[in-house]
Amino acid sequence: MITGLHHIGIYCNDITESIKFYEEVLGFHLVFKSEAMEEDKPLKMAFIKHKSGFFIELLEQEDKSNMAGTLISPNHLALRTDDADAMAEILKKYSVSFECEPFTAPVQFRTALDKRDSDVFAKCSSEGVKVRIFFFRGPNNERIEVMADNIGGL
Numbered sequence: 001m002i003t004g005l006h007h008i009g010i011y012c013n014d015i016t017e018s019i020k021f022y023e024e025v026l027g028f029h030l031v032f033k034s035e036a037m038e039e040d041k042p043l044k045m046a047f048i049k050h051k052s053g054f055f056i057e058l059l060e061q062e063d064k065s066n067m068a069g070t071l072i073s074p075n076h077l078a079l080r081t082d083d084a085d086a087m088a089e090i091l092k093k094y095s096v097s098f099e100c101e102p103f104t105a106p107v108q109f110r111t112a113l114d115k116r117d118s119d120v121f122a123k124c125s126s127e128g129v130k131v132r133i134f135f136f137r138g139p140n141n142e143r144i145e146v147m148a149d150n151i152g153g154l
Helices: 015-024 084-092
Strands: 002-011 028-038 041-050 055-061 076-081 097-104 131-137 143-149
Touching (some): 015 041, 015 055, 028 055
């Protein structure tokens, strides 16, 4: 079952500029930066947090050729669950359109945490961060991520 909202992901043209805007104008602060692959292309990621506890995931693709379409709306809505695989099985009963089956996402952090975010990784085991995710489409073709992790405060 879904246990809550996890974050909203937004594509941006320049992740550094976007972080600065959200920090200086809207009162967010950077929790961490990471790099990943989206399909076969490099992707920069940053999680920022508002004092209210709300998170935004900023995403910058190296390949900017498809940016026009990605900037129309948020990239995805991420929902938290305790068990991504079990949630996927429930959704299959409703014939939802999956972008991918659940997979373990490699997460590598590039930025040290601020003291005010010490609770974010409090639940991580000695084995490090564990993130299991999948994506599916809602009835209006909206992109929804389901995420199970041991991060705790994120």
